[in-house]
Amino acid sequence: MHGNLQHLAAIQRIADQVRAAERAELANEARVQRRDPHDARPIVTVTGLNKAIRKDPSAFRILTGDRPTGPLHIGHLFGTLENRVRLQRLGVELLVVIPDYQTITDRDSPASLPEDVEGLVADYLAAGIDPTRAVIFTHSQVPELNQLMLPFLSLVSVAELARNPTVKEEIVASEGRGPSGLMFTYPVHQAADILFCRANLIPVGKDQLPHVELARTIARRFNDRYSPDQPFFPQPQPLLSDAPLLLGLDGRKMGKSRGNSIPIAADEDQTAQLIRAAKTDRYRHISYDPERRPEISNLLDIAALCQRRPAADIAEEIGDHGAATLKTIVIDTLNQRMAPIRARRAELIKDRSYLRTVLRHGNERARTIASATLAAVHRHMHTRYIGGNDG
Ligand code: TRP
Numbered sequence: 001m002h003g004n005l006q007h008l009a010a011i012q013r014i015a016d017q018v019r020a021a022e023r024a025e026l027a028n029e030a031r032v033q034r035r036d037p038h039d040a041r042p043i044v045t046v047t048g049l050n051k052a053i054r055k056d057p058s059a060f061r062i063l064t065g066d067r068p069t070g071p072l073h074i075g076h077l078f079g080t081l082e083n084r085v086r087l088q089r090l091g092v093e094l095l096v097v098i099p100d101y102q103t104i105t106d107r108d109s110p111a112s113l114p115e116d117v118e119g120l121v122a123d124y125l126a127a128g129i130d131p132t133r134a135v136i137f138t139h140s141q142v143p144e145l146n147q148l149m150l151p152f153l154s155l156v157s158v159a160e161l162a163r164n165p166t167v168k169e170e171i172v173a174s175e176g177r178g179p180s181g182l183m184f185t186y187p188v189h190q191a192a193d194i195l196f197c198r199a200n201l202i203p204v205g206k207d208q209l210p211h212v213e214l215a216r217t218i219a220r221r222f223n224d225r226y227s228p229d230q231p232f233f234p235q236p237q238p239l240l241s242d243a244p245l246l247l248g249l250d251g252r253k254m255g256k257s258r259g260n261s262i263p264i265a266a267d268e269d270q271t272a273q274l275i276r277a278a279k280t281d282r283y284r285h286i287s288y289d290p291e292r293r294p295e296i297s298n299l300l301d302i303a304a305l306c307q308r309r310p311a312a313d314i315a316e317e318i319g320d321h322g323a324a325t326l327k328t329i330v331i332d333t334l335n336q337r338m339a340p341i342r343a344r345r346a347e348l349i350k351d352r353s354y355l356r357t358v359l360r361h362g363n364e365r366a367r368t369i370a371s372a373t374l375a376a377v378h379r380h381m382h383t384r385y386i387g388g389n390d391g
Contacts, residue, residue, distance in 0.1 A: 045240050049201075057091030062239075063199035065097035068116040068138075070256035071263040072123040074334070075246040077341070078305045080203055083241055085128035092201070094134040095366070096124060097193045101140050105183040106174060121355045123264050126345035131358045137366035138359065139193060144370035148192040149185075151381060155221040156188055156214065165210050191215035194236050196370045203239040212238040226380040243305065244290075247298040249278035265345055268335045275299070275331045280323040288315040296323065303330045306337040 053060060064084065066072060072081070088094045098120055100113060110116075117138060125131055139145055161167060164187050171179045182189070187210070194202055194215040202212050219233035226232070247253065248260030255261065262274050279295045288311045290297040297311065303326075304311035318326050348355060378384035 044237055045242050047242050049239065053087065053090055053092060057087075058093075060087075060201045061093045061095070061197060061199045062087060062201045062203060063095045063097065063194055063197055063236075064203045065099050065193065066120060067102050067256075068098050068100055068113060068120050069103055070116065071119050071265050073254060073256060073261035073263050074302065074338075075254040075261065076123075077127055077264055078243045078246065079205065079241045081124070081127040081129070082243075083203055083239075084134075088130060088134060094129070095197050095199060096129070096134060096136045096362075097366075098136070098138045099190070099193060100138045101146070101182075101189065102186055105180060105186050106170060117359070118352060118355045119265070119349070121358055122345050122348040125348055125355075125358070126264065126341045128341075131361075134362075135197075135365045135369075136358060136362040138363065139189075141363040142196075142366045142370050144367060144374040145192055145196040146189075147374055148196055148370075148377065149189050151222070151377060152188050152191055152195075152218050153185060155218050155225070160214075160217075161185060161187065164214065166207065187211045187214045188218070191218045195219055195233050196373050197366070198234050198373065200234045200236055201239050202236050203241065205245070206240065209238055212236055222377075222380075226377075232376065232380055244301045246301060247294060249274055251279045251295050251298075262334070264338070264341060265349075267342070271335055271338070272331045275327050275334070278327065280326075284322045285320050286315050286318040286322065286326050288312040296326070299323075299326055299330050303333050306330075306333040 062084070064080065066076065084094055084096070098117055100109075100117065103109060103113070121136060124134075124136060129136070161184055167179065167184060167187065170183055174183075190211045191214055194212070195218065202208075202215075204212060216235050219231075219235055222233055223231040248255065248258055249262070250260045252258070252260060262271055266274065278299060280299070281293055281296060283293075283296075286296060286300070287293065288297050288300050290301075300311040300315050303314050307314065314329070318329065375384065
């Protein structure tokens with residue numbers, strides 16, 4: 001008899017937990033529904049969105065992320081980090097995925113990952129992301145997010161994936177070895193990054209647009225197939241930065257792992273050395289002409305971003321003083337602009353346990369969100385047999 005009572009109490013407890021989870025899920029759903037899931041506006045830029053965000057920041061949930069393949073650089077800072085900070089200050093909810101599983105699409109998981117991930121968290125916080133409000137997480141630690149990949153894979157065709165420009169590029173880059181299965185399907189995984197929290201605003205570079213498009217397609221197909229009366233997933237919108245795309249110091253695309261960037265974490269001397277070695281051209285007169293003089297214009301862009309004024313004005317002031325003068329200006333203004341960020345980063349990187357706490361907290365919050373979404377997905381797909389978050 002006694003055993004029976006205990007059994008009943010246990011069932012009662014489980015029932016209570018199920019109800020609590022369902023309430024949380026419903027509350028979440030109600031909140032997301034307000035974000036007009038039918039919205040199919042095309043790509044937007046930050047300036048274009050300003051008014052809507054100021055009017056109702058709570059209508060937006062931002063998800064974005066950076067592969068942990070090296071320290072973030074000034075291109076990230078001006079192109080995306082500053083935007084995230086600004087939007088967060090306006091009251092927009094911000095989730096940042098550190099997509100560690102994306103690093104194994106074409107290589108082994110390196111032993112430096114823990115350090116790289118901590119470095120990213122330090123970059124984020126140094127740039128001004130508020131860890132008490134943002135959810136910063138690694139996707140390997142959020143199993144429920146990864147599980148969404150299975151139903152999502154069923155919603156895309158192999159031919160569609162083969163057409164994805166980034167996947168095609170990666171196949172070429174793999175030099176005949178051919179893509180891994182994860183490489184081939186990583187845009188679907190990325191759709192899970194975006195849709196697990198039902199984000200509706202995705203700040204990305206142009207190269208990522210096909211991925212956001214695929215996330216939109218998956219959202220639409222899921223809704224059509226499993227929740228036609230009331231769309232479950234909102235349509236995520238890509239958000240492009242208005243900042244000029246910075247080139248690397250060798251004139252090619254600036255990349256974390258290309259050795260041609262100025263890392264946020266670089267010190268003043270390293271910055272000076274990198275800028276001094278930057279490629280220029282043979283004309284003494286300095287003019288702003290991104291088409292014909294990409295390297296000179298890129299240096300002018302950096303100075304302009306730091307000084308928050310037009311690149312052409314800076315060019316005019318330098319005039320015939322040549323590339324050496326331009327470089328001195330870039331070094332000085334960049335170091336000045338970066339000083340407070342670098343000081344914060346230096347403090348943060350000393351406190352590894354704090355960085356880990358931020359991450360642990362982010363992972364936990366991401367899991368709560370992902371569990372609720374997965375439970376709802378199961379319900380929509382008729383694969384929820386015994387109730388509860390995982391049943
Ligand atoms: N693929 C992105 C990159 O290489 C990183 C990324 C992963 C991402 N998941 C994301 C970006 C979700 C935006 C949204 O930079």
